[in-house]
């Protein structure tokens with residue numbers, strides 16, 4: 502059973518890092534989490550991004566939720582914003598696609614073009 | 625939506641948007657009366673009576689990105705499908721309580737689903753809001769209070785990845801323990 506004692510251990514481990522997290526400078530991943538996004542499966546997508554970023558120890562990357570991005574039929578939608586780069590919008594995301602976006606785009610800098618909105622525009 | 629935990633995430637996000645400082649989420653299951661009740665309470669901006677009167681109408685929304693607000697109407701439909709109902713009480717400047725009652729053993733009742741995922745997401749994205757989550761099943765209960773967690777954490781942020789992961793596992797185990805204890809009776 503998870504215990505509060507374990508939480509104390511986490512605190513002690515993280516104590517030295519207090520103040521080290523800088524928001525706004527690194528890469529931001531945001532997942533659309535309005536009703537349409539949640540219904541389309543955005544929660545496991547966000548969880549997958551968080552786990553993938555945590556596993557790789559990418560301290561400069563933040564994962565957050567945002568409200569309605571305004572294109573319900575493309576949900577789950579994910580935007581990646583890196584300093585000095587144009588925003589990339591991924592559509593119809595899944596946890597599996599999230600892992601690939603972290604490996605190829607976030608880590609290696611290659612946008613996964615086939616998942617982007619540009620490659621998925623409906624006629 | 626396929627599980628109640630997703631509705632709860634969506635309805636609690638309304639409270640976040642309403643600038644709540646405290647959000648309470650209670651799931652109470654009562655086998656004797658065969659009811660499952662979900663109550664989401666906040667101290668956000670509230671709604672006035674005129675707005676409240678038609679808020680579960682899908683065309684009521686204050687959002688600007690699109691013209692339909694679906695969250696409350698979907699939650700209401702899920703409750704009514706089981707023979708239950710949804711009610712909202714709200715006061716401007718005080719807060720809002722959304723209560724959904726489900727017939728617990730109805731075949732149309734969605735499973736509770738991944739409350740650990742919902743709480744980890746809510747707490748991890750809103751470190752400034754205090755959340756209380758309570759899951760009651762007859763005389764058993766599980767409770768998580770972010771004020772207690774913050775007290776233990778001191779300077780360490782509640783939205784640190786390690787902490788959010790701990791919260792996820794804590795809720796998953798707490799919820800699992802509840803349903804196990806119910807099965808052995």
Ligand SMILES: Nc1ncnc2c1ncn2[C@@H]1O[C@H](COP(=O)(O)OP(=O)(O)O)[C@@H](O)[C@H]1O
Pocket residue numbers: 536638639642666668669670671679680684685686687692693694695696697720
């Ligand atoms: N807890 C709350 N506090 C204040 N206003 C709320 C709350 N919940 C819902 N509302 C109001 O009701 C509207 C409809 O909510 P909802 O059905 O979830 O659709 P949406 O969030 O997409 O607009 C919201 O836009 C908001 O103005």
Ligand SMILES: [Mg+2]
Pocket residue numbers: 536634635637638693694695696
């Ligand atoms: Mg809503």
